[in-house]
Amino acid sequence: MKEIIVIVGPTGIGKTKLSIELAKKLNAEIINGDSVSVYKELNIGSAKPTLSEREGIPHHLLDLRNIEEDYSVYNYQIDVRNLINELNKKNKRIIIVGGTGLYIKAALYDYNFTKETIKNNYNELNIDELVNRIRKYNIELKKEDLNNRRRLVRILNKLDNNEEITNNKDKLLYNIKVIGLTTDRNILYDRINKRVDLMIDNGLFNEVSNLKDKYKNSRILNSAIGYKEFYNYFYNNKSKEEVINEIKRNSRRFAKRQYTFFKHQFNTTWFEVDFNNFNNTVNEVYNYLKKQP
């Protein structure tokens, strides 16, 4: 079976476009690797490829949930693995594209999730108490996690439920090739800023307006960039300007974090994008893939 092509990189760099061009050349199907595009109602702000942009290439794992439903790495892992099996049977080439590092990593590497979600939030414990309880199990914590309540609660749940804290994060289950797209930071930031302006022009405001009343019931609306920033516009009279600037800033920060994830968590081969002639980039990647055994 042929290796799975994984396209990663910061937001706004052209992953979608590359994936479609490559899919056309390779007769491949595309699996979405983006945690927000999973939601039906989030289109403009999620930069989900439109039907016409998809150019007839089958796209999987888009529009799976509505914004009041939840979806997580756990679900994604199952969905992707099933899809891979299916597409392999059809002898289809697979391209996974997206910016959600953990989702992609958990699907392709040997991450073990149990069906169980969190049983106990340990609301009665403060951070130090959480840390102490975890240490009783003789578990070493990284200094980065010492104030990370979310992560501490997760770890303690596993420990208290006798779940193994496995760490097979480097054990690959599939044959993959990770393509990373990159460019100069300033150019990227400029593109991100312009893309946000474009989203506004394309009606992001309307898209979010229609979902306004659902903020209370939707986890994703309160955490996805391009959506969460509107909350203060609707409910705390923040200006439209401010919202736009916040979206830009959050997108830039996100892009930076994506770089560090893809740099360190995957064995990524990076390609400098040629924005003046994107075909050059497509061909460069295509030739690279062809050369590989």
Place this chain on the structure above:
RNA sequence: GGGAUAUUAGCCAAGAUGGUUAAGGCCAGAGUCUGCAAAACUCUUAUCAUUGGUUCAAAUCCAAUAUAUCCCU
């Protein structure tokens, strides 16, 4: 020409009466990563305008210089 006030990191800004390693915020950068991941968390950034002086000790006091704003002639 005369006078007043100001000058602390890329930006904003706290630093009574001089006294251990110069708050904090923003922006930015570098990281962490097995269940909210577009999330959560960690780390990093100052010859205190310059020069000289007083003092055991100066961002803090004194003088000169530079720059900025305001006022007077």
